[in-house]
Amino acid sequence: MTSQDHFKSLSAPINGGFLNAVEVQMAGGAAGEDRVQAVCSEENGFLFCAVFDGFNGRDAADFLAGTLYENTMVYLNTLDSRIKHKEIKNLDCLFPNDFPQHFVEDGVLHRYQSLPVNQFNDKRFVHDLEDDPSRDLFRFGIVDCLQQALAQAENDFLHVVEREMDDRPDLVSIGSCVLVVLLHGSYLYTLSLGDSRAILASSQGNGVNDLQAVQLNECHSVDNEKECMRLMSEHPDDSKTIIGRKVKGKLRLTRAFGVGYLKMKKMNDALMGILKVPNLSSPPYISTEPSVANHKVSEGDCFVILASDGLFDFFSNDEVVRLVASYVFDNPTGDPAKFLVEQLVSRAAQIAGMNLDQLLNIPAGIRRKYHDDVSVVIVLLGAHNQTSTASTCL
Secondary structure, eight states: OHHHHHTTTTOSSSSSSTTTTEEEESSOOSSSSSSEEEEETTTTTTTEEEEEEEEEESSSHHHHHHHHHHHHHHHHHHHHHHHHTTOOHHHHHHGGGTOOOHHHHHHHEEEEEOOGGGGGGGGHHHHTTTTSSHHHHHHHHHHHHHHHHHHHHHHHHHHHHHHTTOOGGGGOOOEEEEEEEEEEEEEEEEEESSSEEEEEOOOOOSSSSOOEEESSOOBBBTTHHHHHHHHHOTTOOTTTSEEEEEEEETTTBBBBBEEGGTTEEEEESSSGGGOTTTTSSOOOOSSSSEEEEEEETTEEEEEEEEEEEGGGGGOOOHHHHHHHHHHHOOOOTOOHHHHHHHHHHHHHHHHHHHHHHHHSSOOTGGGGTTTOOOOOEEESSSSOOOEOOOOOOO
């Protein structure tokens, strides 16, 4: 049995479909400001998984957990009708010039250059497109639905913040990273804001050690020089756009949900003293334009890991893939997400020079000195899927 066969025989199918054998296991509950979701819609044939890594408070992550999936389903439920009535007329409306289109080749994530519609006979696209043009529009429409759902959630959340900020000025500084993976048919769609990561484990061979870690999304922080350059170009007259490796000296992230005080002057004005950003001359400074990608799942694709950034303070992408692969191979009915979180806490204890029990006995809040709150969702791919989620509890 190959490693791919092993990953694809972990649970019995319900109806034999690509998404119909999903088991959603909740392990550990939600972390301090993180929220996770794993929702399987057998009726629509979608698996929706998300990690919302909140910061400065829980409100933004809570809002996303309560609205983004529902928003997405509302838009998806109208997609067939839009295609039928030819409301999606061409790909330009779905893929603007700066839209990041991706494909995976030889275990490496590549970005397509933006191409006019009449150049879609390019050989790089042919292997990833169906013969039926309506199927192409449907896939591109799914990405559009994800973007619209996120934009609606952002508008609704900032409306709530604006309405309540006189009584709760802290709301203007609360935000969240967003990481969504949507599976439909044999396609995997990714949408992200912030620095959470979606890692695909893919192999061209037969062994667990042959698996390659492919990061499916970009990092939106000042650690990404492209993001720094984008910010500087958008604010050419503000020499203090990035201060001390933070946007306006406040936030390492360059794209995020919420965090209204870095997007709207009136929300910044709601803050007092040192909390207020001086010289907010050309907002918004934090973007809500997500990175999006779609990938056709191949026989060599074994699983996808979604995780908040705290996981990668301790493990590289390759280490995470190796840990999960080894665990699943030895424990086909186990919970790989819970295992991965346990490995993180063990490594944090080791680095801190204490044993695991000593670290776990440190009170919530204080323990964050040793590791961030971390949430993980793992989706095992193939004909028989299994999904597990886990979070540290801080």
